[in-house]
Amino acid sequence: MTEKSPKLRGALDGIPTYKPGKPAAAGGPAAFKLSSNENPYPPLPGVLETAMDAAASFNRYPDLACTALTAELADRFDVPPEHLATGTGSVGVAQQLVQSTAGPGDEVIYAWRSFEAYPIITQISGATSVRVPLTEGEVHDLDAMAEAVTDRTRLIFVCNPNNPTGTVVGRDGLTRFLDRVPSDVLVVLDEAYIEFIRDERVPNGIELYRERPNVCVLRTFSKAYGLAGLRVGFAIAHEPVAAALRKTAVPFGVSQLAQDAAVASLRSEDALRERVAALVEERARVSGALSGQGWTVPESQANFVWLRLGERTVDFAGACEAAGVVVRPFPGEGVRVTIGEEEANDIFLRVAEEFRKEL
Numbered sequence: 001m002t003e004k005s006p007k008l009r010g011a012l013d014g015i016p017t018y019k020p021g022k023p024a025a026a027g028g029p030a031a032f033k034l035s036s037n038e039n040p041y042p043p044l045p046g047v048l049e050t051a052m053d054a055a056a057s058f059n060r061y062p063d064l065a066c067t068a069l070t071a072e073l074a075d076r077f078d079v080p081p082e083h084l085a086t087g088t089g090s091v092g093v094a095q096q097l098v099q100s101t102a103g104p105g106d107e108v109i110y111a112w113r114s115f116e117a118y119p120i121i122t123q124i125s126g127a128t129s130v131r132v133p134l135t136e137g138e139v140h141d142l143d144a145m146a147e148a149v150t151d152r153t154r155l156i157f158v159c160n161p162n163n164p165t166g167t168v169v170g171r172d173g174l175t176r177f178l179d180r181v182p183s184d185v186l187v188v189l190d191e192a193y194i195e196f197i198r199d200e201r202v203p204n205g206i207e208l209y210r211e212r213p214n215v216c217v218l219r220t221f222s223k224a225y226g227l228a229g230l231r232v233g234f235a236i237a238h239e240p241v242a243a244a245l246r247k248t249a250v251p252f253g254v255s256q257l258a259q260d261a262a263v264a265s266l267r268s269e270d271a272l273r274e275r276v277a278a279l280v281e282e283r284a285r286v287s288g289a290l291s292g293q294g295w296t297v298p299e300s301q302a303n304f305v306w307l308r309l310g311e312r313t314v315d316f317a318g319a320c321e322a323a324g325v326v327v328r329p330f331p332g333e334g335v336r337v338t339i340g341e342e343e344a345n346d347i348f349l350r351v352a353e354e355f356r357k358e359l
């Protein structure tokens with residue numbers, strides 16, 4: 001008798017698995033990881049000590065409501081605590097947003113290429129992805145995205161700056177877009193990299209959320225704040241969206257370590273600003289050097305740069321790895337390279353220079 005496997009939901013068939021950035025190989029030549037847009041700096045001052053204190057109590061469940069973190073964020077952003085929802089990284093909150101709004105027969109719109117979790121979380125919900133190609137300049141095509149809205153659309157992601165291109169949309173374009181989107185469609189402004197933006201035309205999504213009940217802002221402690229390994233992110237949204245996020249959260253998902261480290265990080269604003277400024281300076285140096293070598297690099301407002309390499313993508317990533325840095329290839333399209341330690345960036349620039357000569 002042949003045994004049958006347990007029946008799984010058909011919606012899961014063909015879901016692309018999330019590819020994490022490759023780690024730097026232990027003992028191998030690749031000593032630096034520039035593949036996951038992580039922060040190269042250690043935790044902000046005082047954060048490690050706070051997390052160690054919290055670790056002493058990990059026989060206890062964390063605070064389910066993330067009370068202290070919620071209060072700190074509410075105060076920081078001048079929003080009601082009821083409009084805040086925390087989760088296991090902003091990708092966890094993004095998944096809760098899709099689960100809360102879209103199921104079979106519903107559509108979720110996002111630019112493509114953009115953050116690779118969007119197709120995965122959409123499909124897990126059983127909803128349909130509607131991908132709108134980026135413009136030639138690798139920027140969100142907000143007009144085409146507005147035109148893609150149908151009566152089945154439930155949620156639209158706008159990733160600003162966009163992962164993996166680093167490009168941004170400005171206040172005017174975003175406002176025009178929001179004016180066109182029906183008020184019963186949720187627009188999620190994914191601002192995972194907002195701290196790295198220096199272009200003054202880019203709005204802080206919280207300004208837009210204040211005026212519009214269908215706008216939700218998604219933020220993370222993983223990038224500028226350097227807490228990627230602790231898994232904590234949050235959304236700012238009006239009711240009933242914020243309440244739906246609390247319903248769909250994994251109970252006790254955000255550990256006490258993560259909650260306390262996030263609060264301590266928020267209180268270390270000066271050190272954060274300095275580190276972000278140093279990374280932004282490094283970004284300018286790397287982008288300038290690439291342009292000087294003859295590459296066309298979209299202007300990045302995030303902590304990474306994007307090189308469109310087409311068919312040469314995998315070769316380029318291999319050359320980087322052989323030289324000592326792991327980057328993130330999207331085969332057939334390009335590579336995304338995180339701005340990391342100066343030494344790592346120099347290795348990447350040397351590979352880029354050699355490669356350019358061979359093109």
Ligand SMILES: Cc1ncc(COP(=O)(O)O)c(C=O)c1O
Pocket residue numbers: 036037088089090091092115159162163190192219220221222228231232233
């Ligand atoms: C655009 C964007 N949103 C969200 C995330 C998720 O970050 P986390 O779940 O660590 O908060 C990432 C991570 O790479 C990202 O690039």
